[in-house]
Amino acid sequence: ILNVEQSPQSLHVQEGDSTNFTCSFPSSNFYALHWYRWETAKSPEALFVMTLNGDEKKKGRISATLNTKEGYSYLYIKGSQPEDSATYLCASRSGGSYIPTFGRGTSLIVHP
């Protein structure tokens, strides 16, 4: 059974705060780790695809790191804005399974 865990489950921050959340995944037979942002009433939007141990990706104020040896990825948001409010999902293709297994997501609410 493959488990992709995300923490925390939800997060409330003030505008301007920096924040980060974690995605843990099976470290064996790693193929790729995907991060998505899912805003209410919209479709999930791809943020990053990460494949190499030590990979770091950046998109504006959002960045992510990957550790495939220990099976975790961090997503960082610098200077959170209300428009960053969304559920952030990770999906792993690892542990001997090529199909993507999603975590339950971290719900971020940024208060003005």
Add this chain to the structure above:
Amino acid sequence: KAGVTQTPRYLIKTRGQQVTLSCSPISGHRSVSWYQQTPGQGLQFLFEYFSETQRNKGNFPGRFSGRQFSNSRSEMNVSTLELGDSALYLCASSLGSGSVDTQYFGPGTRLTVL
């Protein structure tokens, strides 16, 4: 470039009926994946089609099936509907390069089974 479209957006069916959902991928994308989102289970992978062939399959019963046409449009069928099939069904398209593909999601079809 037009995004991924799904039809219908909302659907109400009764137990025992069957349903067909449609997904039109972004032009040039050859892979279409289907997902089920429920409050209890989160987002779960159903299957992926590439060049009209099922390439990967998730852990769902045989009542869930799909197909892909030569223009890459895909349909998903659920037969003998159960109450637990009530969910948001999302499709996502990608170029089809493999695990590093960026997936682009459609708006989803909200299925309610009464």
